Amino acid sequence: MTGTTADPDLTATPPVARRARRHDPNRRDRLIGAALTVIAERGVAGTTHREIAKVADVPLGSMTYHFASLDEILAEAFTRHADSIARVFDERLTAARNRDEAVEAVIALVTDDLLAPGHDLVLTVELYVAAARNPRLRTVTQAWMQRSRDALEIHFDPTTAREVDALIEGLTLHSALSTDPMTPAQIRHAIERYLR
């Protein structure tokens, strides 16, 4: 009736409400998780402060408060990714009590973990590409590779460990890229052929 410009009450709620402040401990952790989601969906190239903030439902300014730069977010996100895979790797191989069980552990690792439906294999390839030009990320990949090899060397000699590590890499990558991914039986066949 009076029109929006006629109201003289300057204490009224401003037209654009300020977002309520939230108590949000471990927002930093949530942001790292959101970063991994964005990387998986849009790739490192499509990962921006604004996109991560949107996924985490957080204002843009929060990004620069918690992280000095985009590089820092990427480094922390990929570190978490590599650690989570390396931990599974460790657990499977530590649990194996002899060589035969170790072979089964490797097979299970590939078929049940690395090629599991929910597992974002593209995240690993994104890491490799990013690491090619980011020394900090190269440290992450190298530590991860070392850890994998160490776990394998619990049961296999160093030469075999290195070769199997490469084979695992190739099998997962190939399955991920193919329209016609390898079946668990084919994975088993390839690994057993190599290790038995």
Add this chain to the structure above:
Amino acid sequence: MTGTTADPDLTATPPVARRARRHDPNRRDRLIGAALTVIAERGVAGTTHREIAKVADVPLGSMTYHFASLDEILAEAFTRHADSIARVFDERLTAARNRDEAVEAVIALVTDDLLAPGHDLVLTVELYVAAARNPRLRTVTQAWMQRSRDALEIHFDPTTAREVDALIEGLTLHSALSTDPMTPAQIRHAIERYLR
């Protein structure tokens, strides 16, 4: 002495000389090559019209004339890359006349071609990442994989061909990522262990 603003001669050479027009057939091809150079140096994420133009020593406007979009340049560049590797693959395996020679061909392929000093392995990983989100590039990788497998099937059964293809992928990728790349002897050992 009279100062630069005192000259009334409007027919004089303008302060910024227009670049001389050049007769440049197959500039399009040169641009694709320049694109591969840029991708190898800066990654797909750092590949821009302006950067490619600078490497090829060509004005920016030339990019949009020869290619409808950046995607089109990337697709053509990666197609060239994949074809050039697939051709070597074909040649090596076609030349082999029995299984033993085929094994040697695979070893030579990895050690002498894929891991050759001048060969940009990062280009392949860049392709994989780009293909994850670009259907056109996924066609390129799948055609490439099929061609590799076909070449291997000249000498090996389909199951072996697929497994060896994956092994090659893993060996090259692993060598590329490691600070401590595998030696030719180690490559030979891994492949012979699998194929003999």
Add this chain to the structure above:
DNA sequence: TTTGCATGTGTACGAGCGTACACATGATGT
């Protein structure tokens, strides 16, 4: 209770980007 500071929020700025487009030029077919 008061106060300091870690944390949360909104916005502005300059840079680089893809792309569009107007204009220039010379090779080529007639």
Add this chain to the structure above:
DNA sequence: ACATCATGTGTACGCTCGTACACATGCAAA
């Protein structure tokens, strides 16, 4: 010879980006 048009060149526009920064708020120490 000359007209045409494929090719070559320069520049402007609108957009998104990373980052900086001023201001708000409430927990915790004193």
